[in-house]
Amino acid sequence: xxxxxxxxxxxxxxxxxxxxxxxxxxxxxxxxxxxxxxxxxxxxxxxxxxxxxxxxxxxxxxxxxxxxxxxxxxxxxxxxxxxxxxxxxxxxxxxxxxxxxxxxxxxxxxxxxxxxxxxxxxxxxxxxxxxxxxxxxxxxxxxxxxxxxxxxxxxxxxxxxxxxxxxxxxxxxxxxxxxxxxxxxxxxxxxxxxxxxxxxxxxxxxxxxxxxxxxxxxxxxxxxxxxxxxxxxxxxxxxxxxxxxxxxxxxxxxxxxxxxxxxxxxxxxxxxxxxxxxxxxxxxxxxxxxxxxxxxxxxxxxxxxxxxxxxxxxxxxxxxxxxxxxxxxxxxxxxxxxxxxxxxxxxxxxxxxxxxxxxxxxxxxxxxxxxxxxxxxxxxxxxxxxxxxxxxxxxxxxxxxx
Amino acid sequence: xxxxxxxxxxxxxxxxxxxxxxxxxxxxxxxxxxxxxxxxxxxxxxxxxxxxxxxxxxxxxxxxxxxxxxxxxxxxxxxxxxxxxxxxxxxxxxxxxxxxxxxxxxxxxxxxxxxxxxxxxxxxxxxxxxxxxxxxxxxxxxxxxxxxxxxxxxxxxxxxxxxxxxxxxxxxxxxxxxxxxxxxxxxxxxxxxxxxxxxxxxxxxxxxxxxxxxxxxxxxxxxxxxxxxxxxxxxxxxxxxxxxxxxxxxxxxxxxxxxxxxxxxxxxxxxxxxxxxxxxxxxxxxxxxxxxxxxxxxxxxxxxxxxxxxxxxxxxxxxxxxxxxxxxxxxxxxxxxxxxxxxxxxxxxxxxxxxxxxxxxxxxxxxxxxxxxxxxxxxxxxxxxxxxxxxxxxxxxxxxxx
Numbered sequence: 001x002x003x004x005x006x007x008x009x010x011x012x013x014x015x016x017x018x019x020x021x022x023x024x025x026x027x028x029x030x031x032x033x034x035x036x037x038x039x040x041x042x043x044x045x046x047x048x049x050x051x052x053x054x055x056x057x058x059x060x061x062x063x064x065x066x067x068x069x070x071x072x073x074x075x076x077x078x079x080x081x082x083x084x085x086x087x088x089x090x091x092x093x094x095x096x097x098x099x100x101x102x103x104x105x106x107x108x109x110x111x112x113x114x115x116x117x118x119x120x121x122x123x124x125x126x127x128x129x130x131x132x133x134x135x136x137x138x139x140x141x142x143x144x145x146x147x148x149x150x151x152x153x154x155x156x157x158x159x160x161x162x163x164x165x166x167x168x169x170x171x172x173x174x175x176x177x178x179x180x181x182x183x184x185x186x187x188x189x190x191x192x193x194x195x196x197x198x199x200x201x202x203x204x205x206x207x208x209x210x211x212x213x214x215x216x217x218x219x220x221x222x223x224x225x226x227x228x229x230x231x232x233x234x235x236x237x238x239x240x241x242x243x244x245x246x247x248x249x250x251x252x253x254x255x256x257x258x259x260x261x262x263x264x265x266x267x268x269x270x271x272x273x274x275x276x277x278x279x280x281x282x283x284x285x286x287x288x289x290x291x292x293x294x295x296x297x298x299x300x301x302x303x304x305x306x307x308x309x310x311x312x313x314x315x316x317x318x319x320x321x322x323x324x325x326x327x328x329x330x331x332x333x334x335x336x337x338x339x340x341x342x343x344x345x346x347x348x349x350x351x352x353x354x355x356x357x358x359x360x361x362x363x364x365x366x367x368x369x370x371x372x373x374x375x376x377x378x379x380x381x382x383x384x385x386x387x388x389x390x391x392x393x394x395x396x397x398x399x400x401x402x
Numbered sequence: 403x404x405x406x407x408x409x410x411x412x413x414x415x416x417x418x419x420x421x422x423x424x425x426x427x428x429x430x431x432x433x434x435x436x437x438x439x440x441x442x443x444x445x446x447x448x449x450x451x452x453x454x455x456x457x458x459x460x461x462x463x464x465x466x467x468x469x470x471x472x473x474x475x476x477x478x479x480x481x482x483x484x485x486x487x488x489x490x491x492x493x494x495x496x497x498x499x500x501x502x503x504x505x506x507x508x509x510x511x512x513x514x515x516x517x518x519x520x521x522x523x524x525x526x527x528x529x530x531x532x533x534x535x536x537x538x539x540x541x542x543x544x545x546x547x548x549x550x551x552x553x554x555x556x557x558x559x560x561x562x563x564x565x566x567x568x569x570x571x572x573x574x575x576x577x578x579x580x581x582x583x584x585x586x587x588x589x590x591x592x593x594x595x596x597x598x599x600x601x602x603x604x605x606x607x608x609x610x611x612x613x614x615x616x617x618x619x620x621x622x623x624x625x626x627x628x629x630x631x632x633x634x635x636x637x638x639x640x641x642x643x644x645x646x647x648x649x650x651x652x653x654x655x656x657x658x659x660x661x662x663x664x665x666x667x668x669x670x671x672x673x674x675x676x677x678x679x680x681x682x683x684x685x686x687x688x689x690x691x692x693x694x695x696x697x698x699x700x701x702x703x704x705x706x707x708x709x710x711x712x713x714x715x716x717x718x719x720x721x722x723x724x725x726x727x728x729x730x731x732x733x734x735x736x737x738x739x740x741x742x743x744x745x746x747x748x749x750x751x752x753x754x755x756x757x758x759x760x761x762x763x764x765x766x767x768x769x770x771x772x773x774x775x776x777x778x779x780x781x782x783x784x785x786x787x788x789x790x791x792x793x794x795x796x797x798x799x800x801x802x803x804x
Contacts, residue, residue, distance in 0.1 A: 024426060223649050237733065244641055246735020247625045257729035258763065260663060269765035270728065326672065327659035327729050331639065333648020361660065363671035 025061075026396040028053065032061045033070060033091065033395045037115070041074050041088035062089060069095030070115065070395050091115045094156035096391050096398050099198070100384030101145055102165040102205065103137060103190075105129060105182045105230055106293065110144040112152040112159070113384035115391060117216075121151035128293070131184050134177075138193035145195060160398060161199040161387035165208045165379035166190065167230050172249040174201045181267065182231040201386065206234030206252055207243055208382030209340050212374050214238055215385050221335035225328055227254060227321070228341030228378070231280050231295075237332060255279060257324040277320030280342065286313035296342040303349045314349035321350065322357020329358070329367045340372035341379075347371040427463075428798040430455065434463045435472060435493065435797045439517070443476050443490035464491060471497030472517065472797050493517045496558035498793050498800050501600070502786030503547055504567040504607065505539060505592075507531055507584045507632055508695065512546040514554040514561070515786035517793065519618075523553035530695070533586050536579075540595035547597060562800060563601040563789040567610045567781035568592065569632050574651040576603045583669065584633040603788065608636030608654055609645055610784030611742050614776050616640055617787050623737035627730055629656060629723070630743030630780070633682050633697075639734060657681060659726040679722030682744065688715035698744040705751045716751035723752065724759020731760070731769045742774035743781075749773040 031051050036042055039050065048058040065071040074088040093114050101110040106128050112121040123144040129137050141164075149159050168180025175191025177183075190202050210226035222241040228234050233255035237244040244251050255275040256268045263272020276282055280295050287310040292298060302310040325337055339347055351369065359366040372378060391398050433453050438444055441452065450460040467473035476490040495516050503512040508530050514523040525546040531539050543566075551561050570582025577593025579585075592604050612628035624643040630636050635657035639646040646653050657677040658670045665674020678684055682697050689712040691700060704712040727739055741749055753771065760768040774780060793800050 221649075235733070239641070239646055244646070244734070247623070247737040248735055251733065251735040253732035253735070256732045258725050261661065261725045267765075268763075270763035323660050323663045324729070327726070328733055330655040330658045331637070331653065331730055331733060332646070333650055333653040333655070335649040361670075361672035363669075 026394060028057070029061050029064065029395045030393055032058060033065055033392055036065075036071055036089050037091045037392060040090045043088060047089065065395060068395065068398055070391070070398065093118070095158065096160035097152055097157040098384040098387030098389075098391070099145060099149060099152075099159045099162040100165070100208075100380050100382070100387070101141055101162065101194075102380040102383065103129060103141060103167070103183070104205075105167060108137070108141050108144055109380050110141065110148045111380055111384050112148045112157060113381070113388055114157055115388055117385065117388065119381070119384070120155055120157060121148040123147045129183055134183075134185055134188045134190060134193060137183075138190060142193075142195055159198055160391050161201070162195065163201045163203060163208070163383035163386045164190065164194065165205040165383045166202055167205045167232070167234070169248075169250050169253075170202050170204050172245065174203065177202065178248075178250075199387075203383070203386070204234065204236070204249075204252070205230065205379040206236045206341075207245070208380075208386065209372075209374070209378035210236030210238050210243065210338075210382070211386060212378040212382030213338055213340060213372055214241060215389070216374060216381060217338070218373065220338065223333075223335045225254075225325070225332060225334045225337045226372075227325070227337060227339050227343060229278075229280060229343045230341060233275050233279055233343075234341075235328070237334075239332075254324055254328060257327060259320050259323045274320055274324040278317035278324075283313050283317050286316065296345050300345050303346070311349055314346060315353045318350035318353035319357050322354045322361070325354070325367075325369075326358055326361040329362075334367060337367055337369045338372050339369065340374065341376055344372045344375045428796060430459070431463050431466065431797045432795055434460060435467055435794055438467075438473055438491050439493045439794060442492045445490060449491065467797060470797065470800055472793070472800065495520070497560065498562035499554055499559040500786040500789030500791075500793070501547060501551060501554075501561045501564045502567070502610075502782050502784070502789070503543055503564065504782040504785065505531060505543060505569070505585070506607075507569060510539070510543050510546055511782050512543065512550045513782055513786050514550045514559060515783070515790055516559055517790055519787065519790065521783075521786070522557055522559060523550040525549045531585055536585075536587055536590045536592060536595060539585075540592060544595075544597055561600055561789075562793050563603070564597065565603045565605060565610065565785035565788045566592065566596065567607040567785045568604055569607045569634070569636070571650075571652050571655075572604050572606050574647065576605065579604065580650075580652075601789075601792075605785070605788070606636065606638070606651075606654070607632065607743075607781040608638045609647070610782075610788065611774075611776070611780035612638030612640050612645065612740075612784070613788060614780040614784030615740055615742060615774055616643060617791070618776060618783060619740070619774065622740065625734075625736050626738045626740055627727070627734060627736045628740045628742055628774075629727070629745060630741070631680075631682060631745045632743055635677050635681055635745075636743075637730070639736075641734075656726055656730060659729060661722050661725045676722055676726040680719035680726075685715050685719050688718065698747050702747050705748070713751055716748060717755045720752035720755035721759050724756045724763070727756070727769075727771075728760055728763040731764075736769060739769055739771045740774050741771065742776065743778055746774050746777045 035047050035050050044058050044062055045055055048055045069092055071089050072092045074090050093116055098113045107126050109124045111119050114120050166177055169178040171178050177185050177188040177190050179186055191200050206228045209228050213220050213226055224238050226236045235252040235254035237252055256273045258272050259274050259277055260272035264276045266273040266276050284291050437449050437452050446460050446464055447457055450457045471494055473491050474494045476492050495518055499514050499516045501514050509528050511526045513521055516522050568579055571580040573580050579587050579590040579592050593602050608630045611630050615622050615628055626640050628638045637654040637656035658672055658675045660674050661676050661679055662674035666678045668675040668678050686693050
């Protein structure tokens with residue numbers, strides 16, 4: 001364990017609230033905060049009418065949120081309204097904030113997002129992490145985290161929690177990296193290597209990218225399949241606005257869905273897995289390119305220049321994605337498929353064959369496929385917003401400790 | 403609409419309860435009823451200690467449940483305990499009950515299940531429904547339903563709702579059969595053809611079979627994939643004890659997951675779908691058998707006799723199931739796969755190749771595959787129990803109308 005980062009006043013993410021008077025108060029605090037966040041600035045009376053509680057009940061709840069630094073008063077409303085002038089309420093731009101961090105194969109990053117959803121501090125370090133042991137990577141990441149937290153504290157914010165995106169399978173304990181093949185990490189307790197004193201969650205990058213899409217995307221439906229790629233191909237299944245995690249936390253392994261039952265061997269133990277056709281290395285090989293630092297950039301640049309071999313390789317990868325997604329769509333019946341991460345950058349050359357394959361295998365209208373606008377930023381933003389959401393969902397936990 | 407079956411006092415299944423004093427009372431009624439159902443007979447004091455409410459609060463709730471006929475007193479507890487003797491409480495074997503019905507390809511059935519989960523009335527009619535229009539089938543089914551309801555009423559029960567299992571895709575309205583290929587039904591409002599006056603749900607047979615497995619199976623986990631077959635191959639995904647239905651209600655179409663991307667054409671529009679390798683007709687064809695009335699029985703009998711061609715056909719079907727399930731397991735990370743319906747009867751000849759294929763494609767331990775003990779009864783039981791669960795989940799809805 002490293003030294004505490006901060007005298008933490010942590011939020012309790014995702015705790016079940018008991019069904020008592022006290023539990024009801026906690027849930028109503030969350031409803032007031034969510035309403036002010038989603039529709040503010042609002043007066044107390046407007047909040048009361050939105051959520052169907054009395055003005056008096058809402059006032060008590062608002063006072064508590066103001067005392068905890070979660071809500072602030074913007075000053076009196078414009079005059080001319082009937083009744084005593086109220087003061088407009090808004091979610092605070094100071095107080096608790098979410099810290100997000102990311103271990104990428106070729107970069108490290110950290111950021112702080114306030115309760116309004118704005119990024120207030122950010123730090124990035126480029127350079128490969130392939131084959132580096134977890135300890136120096138975590139140390140470097142801790143440096144970036146301390147840097148963004150220090151900046152945020154100057155702005156009157158304090159970290160309510162830390163979430164870290166990793167390109168690998170994460171155990172349901174939310175701290176152990178079971179397998180991250182492109183980092184060559186196995187059974188690594190990453191939680192133990194990161195700053196102590198803050199509530200911490202380590203999660204798969206595709207999961208956090210999908211949450212970012214859900215929360216920050218344009219008209220993202222509440223049931224969708226998010227497909228992303230850095231080196232491997234990951235996916236995340238969102239059902240009714242919630243991540244489907246799976247028993248071990250390993251759901252969404254689209255990269256290992258068989259596409260050709262007797263195709264080439266895959267390191268996972270299978271044969272003909274999607275990654276053997278649409279993974280970055282397979283595509284580079286098919287395109288006749290050498291893997292370098294910015295593989296996706298290289299593929300996109302060559303495809304844009306009209307390189308036929310690269311275009312053919314991406315076309316075939318799109319077809320393989322279409323076969324695997326046909327199976328996924330049949331199983332899950334999502335409202336949409338969203339391509340994120342590296343796949344978003346390659347979408348112009350993947351999408352036509354991917355969509356054709358889905359359509360060819362579907363009697364009715366095929367599931368729509370769209371491209372994320374968040375691109376490679378998704379997982380980092382998803383991480384920070386996951387902490388912010390936990391505060392908004394149970395503000396009493398912060399209030400008690402604040 | 404046909405004439406009302408009964409002066410109904412319907413339960414409101416799955417309604418969201420408001421977060422108010424009244425909502426809290428409704429949820430606590432459900433908690434008391436669930437506790438008595440799961441652990442009864444219990445005294446009021448035991449219920450209070452189980453759910454963490456005061457004895458006085460529990461007494462008020464219990465009185466309400468007794469007045470509505472949902473709970474009954476079994477008489478005084480055995481003496482010798484400390485304090486005033488309490489009366490043991492149990493869920494009532496009279497009062498509201500669930501009516502389940504099933505449209506099978508080769509049969510129709512109906513049953514009534516009481517709040518204790520016991521089947522109190524049952525009626526079956528054998529004979530094919532292939533190519534019959536929905537109207538006469540619904541009329542015949544209505545006859546069976548009236549028969550079991552009349553029997554149940556003699557026993558002091560009254561129907562709280564009706565759920566109907568159908569082998570096809572059901573719209574999320576819970577009444578329209580969008581497509582049932584083996585009945586040759588399309589866009590059929592089955593709800594309009596069934597007895598009026600009762601809350602009604604039409605659902606896919608694989609979904610209801612999975613719920614039966616969840617509620618009645620031996621140690622069924624809360625995250626599993628249920629695979630069943632009558633003529634086609636259906637599946638249902640259960641996540642944290644809840645069915646994953648999909649946007650249109652079509653989730654679980656395992657039969658149309660591609661197994662060989664350039665395999666034979668499938669009526670669904672695809673190519674090389676699982677049903678082309680493991681569907682009943684494909685297996686009969688591969689085994690060199692003519693489709694008759696009891697296809698599964700024929701396959702099982704021949705395989706048991708040692709018919710090599712039939713065994714080979716089932717072996718190959720198991721392999722194809724293994725390929726499709728590898729994809730499903732990678733996407734969903736379930737705790738187990740359960741084979742139900744017709745697949746349960748053929749399990750001895752399907753399982754070895756199915757398990758081998760899953761293991762061959764998995765680096766770590768493969769997902770365990772088990773066989774349902776409910777067999778072909780699953781969907782019918784699941785239907786009746788779905789109604790019973792709705793009553794147990796919101797007893798206030800019944801109490802208000804009872």
